[in-house]
Amino acid sequence: MTETGTPAAETTAQAKPRRRARFGLWLLLSLLLLVATAGFGVLALTGKPLRLPVWAVAEAEARLNAALPLSETALSLGGVEVTVGTDWVPRLRLENLNLARRSGGGTILRLPEARVAFDPAALLRGALRPSSVVLSGASVRLRRDATGRFDLDLGGGMAAKDLGSFAEVLDGIDRVFAAPELASLRDVTAEALSLTLEDARAGRVWQVGDGRFALLNAADTLGMELGLTLTTPGQDPAQALLSVTSEKASSEARLRATVERVAARDIAGQAPVLGFLSVLDAPISGKLNAALDKTGQVAALDGELRLAAGALRPSPESHPIAFDSAVIGLSFDPTEEKITLTDVQVQSPSLRLSASGHVYAPGVTQGRPEAFLGQIAFAQVMVDPEGLFTEPVTFSQGALDLRLRLDPFRIEVGQLTLLEEGRRLEARGQASADAKGWRLSLDLALDAIRHDRLLALWPVSAVPKTREWLVENVQEGLLANVKVALRLEPGQEPRFSLGYDFADADVRFLKTLPPIRKGHGYATIEGNSYTMVLDQGQVTPPKGGAIDMAGSVFSVLDILQKPAQAEINLRTSSSLTAALSLLDEKPFNFLTKAGRPVELGEGRAELTAVLRMPLVKKILLKDVSYQVEGRLSDVRSDLLVPGKVLTAPALTLIASPSGMRISGAGLMGAVPFEATYSQDFKPEAKGRSQVTGWAEISPRAEAEFSLGLPKGALSGKGRGDFTLDLVKGAAPQLSLSSDLRGLVLAVPELGWRKPAERAGKLTLSATLGKPANVQALTLEAPGLSLRGSLSLRPEGGLERARFSRVQVADWLDAPVTLTGRGKGRSAAVSVEGGLFDLRRLPDLGGGGGGGDSAPMRVALDRVQVSEGIALTGLRGEFATRGGFNGSFTARVNEVAEVRGTVVPMRAGTALRLISANAGGVLASAGIFSNARGGAMDLQLAPTGAKGHYRGLVTAKDFRVRNAPVLAALLSAISVVGILEQLNGEGLVFNEADAEFRLTPAGIEVTRGAAVGASMGVSMAGTYDIGSKRLNMQGVISPIYLLNGIGAVLTRRGEGLFGFNYDIGGTSERPRVSVNPLSIFTPGMFRDIFRRPVPRLEPQG
DSSP states (O other): OHHHHHHHHHHHHHHHHHHHHHHHHHHHHHHHHHHHHHHHHHHHHHOOOEEOOHHHHHHHHHHHHHHOSOTTEEEEOSEEEEEEOTTOOEEEEEEEEEEEETTSOOEEEEEEEEEEEEOHHHHHTTOOOEEEEEEESOEEEEEEOTTSOEEEEBBSSSOOOOOBSHHHHHHHHHHHHTSGGGTTOOEEEEEEEEEEEEETTTTEEEEEEEEEEEEEEOSSEEEEEEEEEEOOTTSOOEEEEEEEEEETTSSOEEEEEEEEEEEHHHHHHHOGGGGGGGGEESEEEEEEEEEEOTTSOEEEEEEEEEEOSEEEOSSTTSOOEEESEEEEEEEEETTTTEEEEEEEEEEOSSEEEEEEEEEEOTTGGGTSOSOEEEEEEEEEEEEOOTTTOSSOEEESEEEEEEEEEETTEEEEEEEEEEEETTEEEEEEEEEEEETTEEEEEEEEEEEEEEHHHHHHHSOTTSSHHHHHHHHHHEESOEEEEEEEEEEEOTTSOOEEEEEEEEEEEEEOSSTTSOOEEEEEEEEEEETTEEEEEEEEEEEOOSSSOOEEOTTOEEEESOTTSSSOEEEEEEEEEEEHHHHHHHHTSTTTOHHHHHTOOSOOOEEEEEEEEEEEEEOOSSOOGGGOEEEEEEEEEEEEESTTTTTOOEEEEEEEEEEETTEEEEEEEEEETTEEEEEEEEEEOSGGGTTEEEEEEEEEESHHHHHHTTOOOOTTSEEEOEEEEEEEEEETTSOOEEEEEEOOTTEEEEEGGGTEEEOTTSOOEEEEEEEOSSSOEEEEEEEEETTEEEEEEEEEOTTSSEEEEEEEEEEETTTEEEEEEEEOOSTTSOOEEEEESOEEEGGGOOOOOOTTOOSOOOOEEEEEEEEEEETTEEEEEEEEEEEOTTSSEEEEEEEETTTEEEEEEEEEETTEEEEEEEESOHHHHHHHTTSOSSEESOEEEEEEEEOSSTTOEEEEEEEEEEEEOSOHHHHHHHHHTTOHHHHHHHHTTOEEEEEEEEEEEEOSSEEEEEEEEEEOSSEEEEEEEEEETTTTEEEEEEEEEESHHHHGGGGGGSOTTOOSSOEEEEEEEBSSSEEEEEEGGGGGSOGGGGGGTOOOOOOOOOOO
16 A cells, blocks of 8 residues: 555655646746736737848748748748737748749749738747748740740749640649638749740740739639730830739639730730730730630630731731721630621721621630631722722622632732622622732622722722723713732732723813713723723714714823823714714814814715823823824715815714814716815915826716816716815916717817817816806817817806917917807907918818808918918908808018908818919919019819819919010010010910919919910929929910901910920929921811820829
8 A cells, every 4th residue: 555655655756846847838838928027019010020030031941941832842041030010910021032943943933022911820839931022023934835835934044844735734723722721822923024935836935024913822713813014115015914813722813904005916816816916016905805715725705806007017018097996796606616796896097897707717725726717798889099099999898708828918809799789799709918018809790880089099099090081081981890910019010901981981082172961881900901992982073063973092101111101083974064063173273274164065974083191180182192094975075176065975084283184085966086185284384285086088077067078078078186175265376187989079160179088188277267267278189289278268268269379170279269259159260370271272162052151351371272272361251151151361471462252162162263463473473473563363172082172263464574485485486576574564464364272292283275366385294283294285476466256266375376285394493395296287187296294293
């Protein structure tokens, strides 16, 4: 029992000192706690920080490292300050915090400063649990590879391990905050944060300073918020706020991004679904809400983006297409990879639109879409690119199918349809941009549009001069089937193709010409050429009515040429007056230059006019060249040739700046012609023109021009080449020439006629006034030649014709004047000088026929009666009625005066000469030069043979003196008394007569006799006029007063007794022979010794 009590006592004794020891420790701790509490209270009351000594910092490092959930990391501190706030929450300020791997892998995080607030409740439990962390000056480098996975660099110079995808990053953060050591941590804030994001997928690096990061750790969620401010020199700062809320029980998260003036390319680089924004150079403000699935991919997205002033600029080298603002409301369905555009608004100087639609982005869920395929519906569109159109182009609705590729940039329009006021525009094409600039291929089609609206759609820079011409010269009109193609290449002129039909258009090809009204046709631009073709349209000139302009063409041969050259091909169909009225407008002024009115006549005109001019600001008339060609039909004019009606079934017209020609065949009155009217446009030629060609010469031509030719003078049909000079205010001047083929010309009064088959030459110069006046007329034809002039009566017919020389065959060569005596009467003839040969005078008619007699007043220098016998100084008056007849006075061979008459006979013209000086006549005729005085009556009757006459001459009371032949006869018969009488006062013959035949070769005396008181002579034989050779024979009877008693038994001039004689030789040297025995032969037997009478040998 004792033993039991002894241990108990020992135990009691030992327990007393231990209780004392525990009391001492408790007292010490209580004192320390009291001191700590007092210090804590002092810190809380004063708010002053307490800087821990080194050993305390080391202890703090140890405690913090023990509290870190990452066992492979180690934390070091440069210094620690302790503060207690008024909320009695203890806080540590850690300086130069450095987080590194324990294995020596390098620094993970380096912070200039970190402030940590601890959970007081955990501290009372003896646990160090942070409740709040504030980081200052942190530098974070975040890398995202092409697959979307992240690496993190917290500023220590060593990248952390692969953090995985965004979802994996969120899950990792959830795990970290699920650790007991961080169970009390409610928020983590990073101030003055420097963030660098390297995005391999976008190919860009972003650096942001002065950022702010906040993490809120709730019971079920984890929220993060990152605020960034981006500054760019010269621009307003951009801000971005990114909020992420993650459910701890799930890998899903919600993301909200709010941006203010963030570059479109920056947003596009972070969100592949918004990759189409990468081609915009503009700041964006707005909000985006996204739901992330457990894989970290976007499960849903919606939001609204507001774009401030910027530009579409796919590449730095491409010309920016500016806009003022834009709004995009959108949502995204990743299952269909479909972006729904709930609202799109664009405001810019060049484009305003309101649209909605959807875009498919294949491959966007894998982080890089292949393309964006869009279908857009437009509620309103206004297009007005700077410098492209003259005024905005608007549409009230439309639709667009397109495909957009970003690398390289290329947009393809499958179909664009725009509608406005019943018109429909359809387009397709593509555009791209690269380092060289923009490329565009666009095709447009319009079903109908007003002309002014098309010009509004026509790009100002595309063929500007052609466009300017259309603006100025095409008014109004409705266009249909419009086809437009535009091609742009960097460094090249735009290529523009256009085609359209137009109706009811007013087209003015040239400012100086009247416009074409109600024009229908089509126009095209093909290659470098622009062409407008008019199928229907009219021009109304000042006079003549409307002109049909169908078929007219306006073209620019090379729209790239500077300046471009336009060609206008006008085709007209109208009345002649309308065509001439148009051709009298500038630049033509054809009729004004010609000094003629446009109302030249009646008819139709089909013309083609080609005008060429430069397309410059101001076109001068001297810059316009033109060529006009045409056909005039059914022409009738009484003005072209005054006093004459000109008609033509068809004429051709050719005109240019140098002149105008109208040519063709027609009738001048009833006279056929073919001619060319020429008008020179030189200033000195104003009012002057010319007509050249040929005209018919025929009886109807003579009647048309009232030439007054005798009936029958002209028949058949020939032609003459003429030139007609027309001078304003003066009578036309006519020049005519003809070879006279086909014409029968006749002057019955002259016995002349030209057959139709024989040629000749006619030239004529005339003034076609009222009356006409022929200044020069030359006619050369077989058997007739004349030169002269003539004038006509005002009422028609011949007034006077003066011919300086008229040659008719070989019988007339004289100046002749014809004086008209009225219609139907032969002209009076006046001959002043010249030669007339009776030997060659043809049969001018005979038998005393009726008809009008042409009076002739003749003063001829010479009338050749026969070889060696001529009548000179002949003055007479003749008529042609019934044949050539009349009386005259003259001298024989310029010596002996005679009076004569000519009368027509069946065989020709007979001549009778009467003279009171028979001896003088015989002497001057070269027949017998020794006769003196006496009266003579000579009659010559034509035989029908040319130059052959039968003659009868009688003479009375003439004297013969010193006649060699007669003297020789008298000597031969030794009649001395008679011979003395011959050599004295001469032998007197009371009467003499002879019958003879006169030919061109000589005189053949068939019977001749002369009787006087002293002697009688008979004679027969020949006298060669050319050689003056005599071959005569006869009988000489002396003392004829007695001897002549037996004449009843002999021939006249022979007595009962006489001597036969023969005379030979020449008249200058005669040879006389006498047969003296013949005296013994009575007259009745005298022919026994008489030889045959000499005869002239027949001619030809």
